[in-house]
Amino acid sequence: MRHSQHDVDPNAKTNWGIVKHLIPYLLESRYRVLLALGCLVLAKGAILTIPFLLKHLVDALDGAALAELAPAMLLGLVLAYGGARFANVFFGELRDTLFGRVTERAMRRIGLQVFRHVHALDLEYHLGRRTGGLARDIERGTTGISFLMRFFVFNIAPTLFEITMVVGILLFNYGPSFALITLIAVISYGFFSLYATEWRTQFVREMNSADSASNTRAVDSLLNFETVKYFTNEAFEAQRYDKELARWEQARRKNRLSLFGLNGGQALIIAVSQTAMIGLAAWQVKDGEITLGDFILINQFMIQLFLPLGFLGFVFREIKGSMANIENLFELMAIKPAVVDAADARELTLRQGGISFQNVSFGYSPQRQILDRVNLEIGPGEKVAVVGASGSGKSTLVKLLFRFYDPDSGCIAIDGQDISGVSQASLRRAIGIVPQDTVLFNDSIFENVRYGNPRAADADVAEAIRLAHLDAFIAALPQGADTLVGERGLKLSGGEKQRVSIARTILKRPPIMVFDEATSSLDSHSEQAILRALQEISRGHTSLVIAHRLSTVVDADRIVVLHHGRIVESGNHEALLAQNGRYASLWRAQQKQHQDDS
Incomplete structure (x- = not known):
């Protein structure tokens, strides 16, 4: 078997090369992406003006300056503050709305691409795959791709831009002390987050592996529930499932404890740096070096800076988790089918x-x-x-x-x-085939027959049903041809499923x-009837x-x-x-x- 959901190396380095696969999907909707980036710049511009507006408001309301302040000026400052707040939220929401279309289209394209790729893989792969784990890998992978696209474009780059702007403003207006504290805090936070998140990724991989394994076990057991009951192995299956769940629980516990360490370290860095900034600002207000409005501006910038920075830590963690999630997806996409069309x-x-x-x-x-x-x-x-x-x-x-x-x-x-x-x-x-083991879709009998030629008219489907000697059986059913056959056709007997398969091939009418x-699943009477039908439809065909x-x-x-x-x-x-x-x-x-x- 060439691929398994269990083949996971928890200590493997994150493959950042995955990111390049996302660029074509961004370029496909480049005008929408540019418009969303414009909204992002406007939202960031609005949030950077808020501390200045607060400074002027506080300074205007401070003592003697209040008597000289014109009401129109005070009203203007208040309205400007409200407008900046609204602009920040409005352009942020507009940005998300515009870019949402890009991520949704990318998820659809990638999901379809993976679906087609899996169908293009050869029989050897499908004989060895684990359906439950494969489905979970695809689901997590497409969701992770959406997350990567959104946050690479709209969180990491904007937050770095905002950090640069804040450090520059503090350096230009208030000297190197505030800028230096901010820079040291940001660098410490960044390095700690990078190191701790890289360390945590192994636990994310272990958790994903355990999750896929438990899901595979559950799906495999449920698909074969008849066999489970034949051998009264319900307790055995539950025990095997619980073993996988225990592995998942342990992986989740490691993941949670490592997250506690990461969050605690980040919180300590933020608390120390904010305390240093507020202490320095308070000391300078006391000495008359800066105004109370400046104190509010510095405090507001710190709040505005560490909110996205704290979120950046979350985003980086999630991005690393998403990278771990989509590794299996791209490993799947990298599998080359053994049987391919010639160039x-x-x-x-x-x-x-x-x-x-x-x-x-x-x-x-x-x-x-x-x-x-x-x-x-x-x-x-x-x-x-x-x-x-x-x-x-x-x-x-x-x-x-x-x-x-x-x-x-x-x-x-x-x-x-x-x-x-x-x-x-x-x-x-x-080529048309009536296989030995017929597997049906969880749909009606009529639609299962139509699968032989999805474009066939209802009359042609009905004729194929008649030639396969299915009509008498269908007539005895309360819902007739609309009767659902159950998953893999479990509601039909072996002989009935075989007749549906024969009807499909009759409907396809292939040259070969x-x-x-x-007729392996038919009784002698049905077998003779089917053989006569097969002789009739195969006449003149190879x-x-x-x-x-x-x-x-x-x-x-x-x-x-x-x-x-x-x-x-x-x-x-x-x-x-x-x-x-x-x-x-x-x-x-x-x-x-x-x-x-x-």
């Missing part, structure tokens, strides 16, 4: 539908060789059945034909076109038909039938016997019986079993 891949052009397996060898691993130099020709319109013992490679032929895997050697061609040189989409459009144990029950393929134009990945016999039913080889031996064994069952 010059063309559309499959179907003329007659002939299939050719030419010297095909394949193994899921070097230690597990499945097919060994298989040569198989299926002529246009021919029905060829592949039979053999379990594990002989029958279903692997289907996976290779659909190009879920590429053969280790040899090639597969349709109408003379190597399928590795055509697009996967055009290849799979040309594949039946992988298509058909590949994978079969275990030999009685279902006696009418095949040719039957191929696979044994240990090699074709050992080929011919029609009568010819193979006359050879008295492996096929005849399998036939006699199944006939005897059928007689014993009868």
Whole structure:
């Protein structure tokens, strides 16, 4: 398995290179971003004027100056203060509203990109993935991306700008003492936050890993609840889930304690620096070096500075957490599918539908060789059945034909076109399949059938239902074709699900038909009815039938016997019986079993 939600190194350094992936989404909405930045500048300009307005108000109200102050001037100062307060909030909200569209669009684009990427990954990845953990990683990752975009643009840079402005104002108006205290406080706060947050990230990663693992365990158990009940393993499943939850609880506790240390250190730095500033200002007011209004201005600047700085600490912590959250997302995006379209891949052009397996060898691993130099020709319109013992490679032929895997050697061609040189989409459009294990969507029977061709008219869907002999079953249901099938079709029996799958393929009406144990879940009566329907819809189509029950393929134009990945016999039913080889031996064994069952 190439990827797992558990493969987390808690001590790994944060990958800041992730940020560059966000730039295209900002550039896509650059005018909206520029407008939002304009609102940001106006909001910051308004908040920087507030301390000056307060200074002038306090100085104007202080003692003898009050008698000389014109009422209009006092009213103007009060209104200007109120206007600055409103402008700060208004432009801040307008900025968030404008930029909200950018983050929402980015989340949508990235979410869709990840969804398409996961669907583009090969079968090997999907056989090894953990659905619950994967879903949680994607959810946290897209949310983290939104957070990164918003706060990189609107918090870190503006706060640094505001710090620079405040230090400059204090230095220019009140000398180096106040500016130096502010600068030392900001630098100490920044270095402490960086160090402590980097240290805390390991706990965030551990927490995310435990969260994904517990979610995976829960989803896996619930998806297989029938198996849990068959073996009365509810307590065992609860115990395994609680084990994952205990790991999550411990990780959360470490995260919380580390957060306490970080917040405590930041609070100490802020308290010491504010005390030093207020003490110095009070001393200078006492000596008459500055006015009471200046004291208020300095105090207000300190409050305004450390509020965003304190928030900057929170933002930096969250950004680091978000980086840890989206690492799995970008690791997922970095996985390259093993099966990809060639750079010059063309559309499959179907003329007659002939299939050719030419010297095909394949193994899921070097230690597990499945097919060994298989040569198989299926002529246009021919029905060829592949039979053999379990594990002989029958279903692997289907996976290779659909190009879920590429053969280790040899090639597969349709109408003379190597399928590795055509697009996967055009290849799979040309082939319809009735698989052995049918999994349905949690939707109505009607919509599950329509999935074979989402653009099909209702009348065509109804006709496919009739041909698959589903109509009598549907008619007996209170809600008819609108009956919901439950998650993975659990409300239907195996045979009913198989009929839905057959109806889907009938609706698709592809030139090439594949039946992988298509009637394995049906009783004898239903099987005969379905076989007649399949014979009818496959007439004139090239058909590949994978079969275990030999009685279902006696009418095949040719039957191929696979044994240990090699074709050992080929011919029609009568010819193979006359050879008295492996096929005849399998036939006699199944006939005897059928007689014993009868």
